[in-house]
Amino acid sequence: MPLAAEPIIPAAPQLAASSYILMDAETGQVLVSENADERLPPASLTKLMTSYIAEREILEGRIGLQDETLISVKAWKTGGSRMFIQEGKMVSIEDLLRGIIVQSGNDASVAMAEHIAGSEDMFAQMMNTYAERLNMENTQYANATGLPADNHYTSAEDLAILARHIIQDNAEFYPIYAERSFTYNGITQANRNSLLGRNPAVDGLKTGHTEEAGYCLAASAEQDGMRLISVVMGTSSEEARAQETQKLLTYGFRYFQTAKVHSGDEALYTARVWAGNSEQVRLGLEEDLKLTIARGAEGDLSTVLNIEPVLKAPIEKGQVLGELLVRQGDEEVTRRPLLALEPIEQAGFFKRIWDYILLFFFNLFNGN
Numbered sequence: 001m002p003l004a005a006e007p008i009i010p011a012a013p014q015l016a017a018s019s020y021i022l023m024d025a026e027t028g029q030v031l032v033s034e035n036a037d038e039r040l041p042p043a044s045l046t047k048l049m050t051s052y053i054a055e056r057e058i059l060e061g062r063i064g065l066q067d068e069t070l071i072s073v074k075a076w077k078t079g080g081s082r083m084f085i086q087e088g089k090m091v092s093i094e095d096l097l098r099g100i101i102v103q104s105g106n107d108a109s110v111a112m113a114e115h116i117a118g119s120e121d122m123f124a125q126m127m128n129t130y131a132e133r134l135n136m137e138n139t140q141y142a143n144a145t146g147l148p149a150d151n152h153y154t155s156a157e158d159l160a161i162l163a164r165h166i167i168q169d170n171a172e173f174y175p176i177y178a179e180r181s182f183t184y185n186g187i188t189q190a191n192r193n194s195l196l197g198r199n200p201a202v203d204g205l206k207t208g209h210t211e212e213a214g215y216c217l218a219a220s221a222e223q224d225g226m227r228l229i230s231v232v233m234g235t236s237s238e239e240a241r242a243q244e245t246q247k248l249l250t251y252g253f254r255y256f257q258t259a260k261v262h263s264g265d266e267a268l269y270t271a272r273v274w275a276g277n278s279e280q281v282r283l284g285l286e287e288d289l290k291l292t293i294a295r296g297a298e299g300d301l302s303t304v305l306n307i308e309p310v311l312k313a314p315i316e317k318g319q320v321l322g323e324l325l326v327r328q329g330d331e332e333v334t335r336r337p338l339l340a341l342e343p344i345e346q347a348g349f350f351k352r353i354w355d356y357i358l359l360f361f362f363n364l365f366n367g368n
Contacts, residue, residue: 010255013248013251015248016244021229021230026258039154040234047206047208052130056130068090068093069093069112071090072111078145079106081103084185103182103191139153148210156232166205167227167229202219203222214236226256230249254295259293274310285336286339305322
């Protein structure tokens with residue numbers, strides 16, 4: 001019988017964009033990248049952080065969807081894409097959130113920033129704190145909108161990280177990013193993400209455009225249980241950003257898959273415990289281990305368990321007692337700590353003494 005052929009993955013597509021990245025949303029593994037850490041003006045992709053913070057404020061109970069805020073002159077006068085809120089009017093947080101995400105309203109972004117932090121400048125400080133917390137190392141914000149400003153930049157990789165947090169941390173609000181239009185004050189505006197509807201797998205996230213930034217798109221799509229995040233920056237037109245994004249997503253779904261290697265509640269090994277009220281402890285992982293691999297490459301994965309040679313009670317649940325090493329062929333893919341899946345208390349005095357005698361001879365004959 002012929003041996004199974006190793007999966008063939010063609011070179012990643014080359015895009016007409018300043019920078020781009022393709023990431024598996026579940027594992028965080030990067031499948032394609034080009035200049036992904038380059039600091040570039042983000043235009044309205046800035047609003048991904050504005051909406052992320054607003055969603056966190058709601059989820060953590062500091063503001064409510066039905067709360068209303070008084071629209072300031074500054075918010076009303078903010079130029080560029082607008083939700084068309086009016087100065088002196090009360091607007092709900094829920095409407096502002098949709099105005100930011102669906103309509104890309106600069107006025108809505110300023111109003112939300114002022115409601116949360118008191119001023120847009122103070123909100124920008126919050127944005128930078130969140131960016132640092134999320135390990136967005138090539139990001140600095142000067143405003144809540146993405147309008148051109150000095151020292152206002154991010155990278156494709158940082159935007160993918162942020163998109164992943166929006167999807168995972170704020171899942172309750174993620175369906176808003178797929179909404180095709182929003183009507184406020186009698187004015188209906190379409191979502192500028194043209195892949196919504198064109199590609200049924202795409203369900204977010206956000207577009208951006210300024211003369212300095214070019215046309216940008218952070219997108220996410222789910223197909224056959226796999227979710228991908230793509231970011232393209234600095235393309236030449238609305239159609240170009242959609243086409244280049246489609247190239248990345250097609251490549252990712254065609255040639256890769258998210259594989260579940262081990263379950264978090266699975267006992268991977270049962271180890272001997274000395275001086276405990278139980279002589280065995282089950283070892284496993286803190287959470288499911290999933291990896292992004294080439295389609296058809298499941299058979300290339302192998303795991304090795306490295307466990308401390310002598311385990312003595314007491315042992316706490318969750319205590320690190322070794323590590324799991326995953327290889328794909330000869331290449332190391334990842335390492336994860338092996339944890340005790342249950343606590344083991346110390347045995348009584350006589351049982352401990354007997355175990356220490358046995359352990360002495362065990363070490364003697366095993367050269368320890």
